[in-house]
Amino acid sequence: MMSNLSLANIGKTYPNGHQAIHSLNLDVEPGELIVLVGPSGCGKSSLLRMIAGLETITDGELHIGEQQVNRLEPAQRDIAMVFQNYALYPHMSVFDNMAYGLRNRRTPKAQIRQQVESTAEMLQLEQLLERKPRQLSGGQRQRVAMGRAIVRQPKVFLFDEPLSNLDAKLRGQMRIEIKRLQRRLNTTTVYVTHDQTEAMTLADRLVVMNAGRAEQIGSPLDVYHRPQTPFVAGFIGSSSMNFITGRLDHHQLQLGELRIPLKQKVDFNGEVIVGLRPEHLHRGTDYPHRIELDVSLLEQLGADTLVHGKVPGLDQELIVRLKGAAPCEPGTRLSLGFHCDELHLFCANSQQRIN
């Protein structure tokens, strides 16, 4: 079912004065998959629980479809949620777990059976309908939890870190399965995770959260290529972005002894934080700017190698991601090149992007 979800100036202040969510605005298109991502304690789970109705909203308005739902009980909002620990009813069979919500809504018996069975088929759970949750593996429990959400055909799906209890391999599989299901059902979805790979691969749009604020809202690639703050830049991207402090003076960037004339026009003079992704430093010769790296440590990943080292004259340690096997030994010096349009510039004071 397609339905839009809109958050207007949503805020949450606890009775003790702690402000968990600061005035957040978000319009979710019908059928869109939004991922809320951020470090633990950033408020992403609180926000999801506010949408679900499990936490009260202290400021702003929440709409599902045309209806303002701020004061509605969770059951009346027509949403379904998949919990981190699955929250399956341990004393009920898989069938009863999935049928529980339908029974509470007084759906006719025949229809319950038909709906549960077709959902079970979609999730390959037909063989498991009579089992109790404790007789299921982690991945199966996860699917039952999703089945319980799907079977009711709600307006909105909410996922609260649903894959964090699974091992790495299963997590990868389930990620793809969730994506496929969501595409197929075309249900508006809000998905919470702290895992940036999950966030990048699943999202139509990302909401990167930090300390109760949405730092940036945008498509995964947009967020990757044009992070608005150093926080977002550092959070998105596996092996975190390198940050170097420098000065910008009349389109000239000064990094230690390195002086880089910027191609783009940036109207800013003063202290800047320069971000450069590990994958944007290269070995070839066809790059206009060069740095010398004193290699201190190698991490061999097989397909890639992460090279840690220091550039003479710069304080911060850099990480470089190079294709293939390590081209050098620790203790040697490596010459690397980059393009200046791959530099991310942030104002050191306001922490905002300036290029």
Place this chain on the structure above:
Amino acid sequence: MQSQPVFNHRWLPWLLLLPQLAITLVFFLWPAAQAVWQSFLMEDAFGLSTEFVWFENFSVLLQDEIYHRSFTTTFIFSIGVTALSMGGALLLAVMADQVIRGARVYRTLLVWPYAVAPAVAGVLWMFMFNPSIGILSYLLEQLGYDWNHFLNGDQAMLLVIIAAAWKQISYNFLFFLAGLQAIPRSLIEAAALDGAGPMKRFWTILFPLLSPTSFFLLVINVVYAFFDTFGIIHAVTQGGPGGSTSILVYKVFDDGFNGLDLGSSAAQSVILMAIVGALTVVQFRYIERKVQY
């Protein structure tokens, strides 16, 4: 992997067990054996002569109307105590589970009655319901209800049930509360999202998940009502009026120490022992299975 400790001395484990074994022997096995032996004997009222009578004490008992009545009384009493103490405790536990502010104070207060000795609990309730000076009987009289448990057997029964249940509520409350808190909050939230109201959530989620706790408490409470309520009965009604609150364990005492019919008293305690045994077997069978969902 060595998971069990190994003792190199043959006598050390026995030495460590000795205190407990000695206590069991002196305070349980020996008196129990004496009771069994005594139950085969018949004495005259002055304890001057003793005769071995095989099962005569038992056969007399089984044909004794008063003994039958005592069984019925015990039955009513233990059902009443168990239902009231478990129901009350569950209600309090569900409410305490939802208290956020001052939860610890609340819980501590609810646990206090367990620290009160049975006889004291009995006296407390007896004074409140005392027909001449009791505050509650006075209030009942204002409402036009004549309370006198010294004369009215049903009222006496009700009073000892309330007193006995009141004391046990704390214990049940602790277990129910622990049971409730062991249920993940997300289950309740999932049920709320699934459209179940508070009552429905209680009966379809919480109550079934509490069933292992409930069963355990059922056994404990029945045992309590059968055996540990002697002090309350003794302090409040002494089994009266007219034997209407004379439960089995009280009758053992009454027949033995007041009636001086030691043989019958011993036979009754042997029967009680058999009942405890049966209850214990049920309990252990159950605890070995632990969880049934």
